[in-house]
Amino acid sequence: MHIEDFDFELPRELIAQRPAQPRESARLLEVCPNAGLADRRIADLPECLRPGDLLVFNDTKVIPARLYGRRNEAKVEVLLHKPLSPSENDVDDQRLCWAAFARPAKRLRPGERITFAEGFTADILQKREGGELILAFSMTSEDLSQALNQYGEAPLPPYIDRPQGADEQDRHDYQTIFAEREGAVAAPTAGLHFTQDLLAKLDERGIERCGVTLHVGAGTFLPVKASVVDEHRMHSEWGEISPAAARRISNAKEAGRRIVAVGTTSLRILETAAATSGTVEAFSGDTDLFILPGFRFQAVDILITNFHLPRSTLFMLVSAFAGLDRMQQAYRHAIAQNYRFYSYGDACLLHRGGDA
Structure with a gap:
């Protein structure tokens, strides 16, 4: 078909x-x-x-999986979409890893760091086909959950028009x-x-x-x-x-x-x-x-x-x-x-x- x-x-x-x-x-x-x-x-x-x-x-x-951060001075929007076990990330890294999408993604490179807030960062381990990123967080799952609740927002689909991002009602x-x-x-x-x-x-x-x-x-x-x-x-x-x-x-x-x-x-x-x-x-x-x-x-x-x-x-x-x-x-x-x-x-x- x-x-x-x-x-x-x-x-x-x-x-x-x-x-x-x-x-x-x-x-x-x-x-x-x-x-x-x-x-x-x-x-x-x-x-x-x-x-x-x-x-x-x-x-x-x-989870409030949409995050806004910076790569150096450039703004980056990140959408986490799947936690990965060590056997799934294709990289020898034992940190907490997530697959994610980012905008803009074209200039992001492995080895770079995205900063979301003080003490809340992610390292880019890998860039896969289609622009998918593998991000590593130096924190526990519980700490990441707390950080997402503090800094993340509801990951609304793109056809819902929220120029200022998801609001409290959306949560x-x-x-x-x-x-x-x-x-x-x-x-x-x-x-x-x-x-x-x-x-x-x-x-x-x-x-x-x-x-x-x-x-x-x-x-x-x-x-x-x-x-x-x-x-x-x-x-x-x-x-x-x-x-x-x-x-x-x-x-x-x-x-x-x-x-x-x-x-x-x-x-x-x-x-x-x-x-x-x-x-x-x-x-x-x-x-x-x-x-x-x-x-x-x-x-x-x-x-x-x-x-x-x-x-x-x-x-x-x-x-x-x-x-x-x-x-x-x-x-x-x-x-x-x-x-x-x-x-x-x-x-x-x-x-x-x-x-x-």
Whole structure:
């Protein structure tokens, strides 16, 4: 398939700049099993699902991973996106290392130092293909976490217009109610719609839930440059499914209950660990699973997800899940009906490939 197969025109005014308030008031476009479309609200979700469905959410927590510093007198913006073990950094250095992107990156060289604040610096160990940097910090993970909380800001995606950078409201808005495990540099945005009131109503309906982890990386914003999409190299992200979560998911599948993934990140980690029977194994490690039309889904029956960028790996994923023609129809409807797009926007409720 070619990149043009996943293209569409989106009016810029439909890109949401703030989330709906309250969050469950956001719109929800249900792409129904019979290929029909239904305009709903997130608050309608309990009625859209069945008692016994298992909701699987991503419990990752966004860290303030965007930093502003200097290389000598030149200003540098850095976005951390993945911590690296000593075996991953290709350099004999035992310090705390992170992969990162920087702007401007062209003049940055290995051996140089970026200063963010007094006592808070990073050494450039390596410059990889595509401009990715490997940075070394002379501090512990705990000290780096404190420094990020003091000097970093929420790593909002580039389509959210904040000339002065993310603000305090974004620190709250760009975090899901499920957030527990620090490590993401982009929010699992489908989870942004959930509130305690909505969870209580789901409980009353008899809809169960459990958590998995996928630390979303900055690579989620990288464009697909290959004209033939299966030549694209997918970014890797670290994830984990605990043995207890794997048992709950597998038991639900064996009992014929539906698995509802909250977001593409939950879906990717579930399908990474899924067997052909639909059961899910415990998992801990990196995944670079790239889902295109033709992919055989094993675990997930229903997907809750926001509206994605044209030509993106995420639009390819939802097209694989619900069908490219159905998703093109759904997006045309959403644009015509002024749905709000992207991270702070509205959502879709997708049934897999027309399944009931």
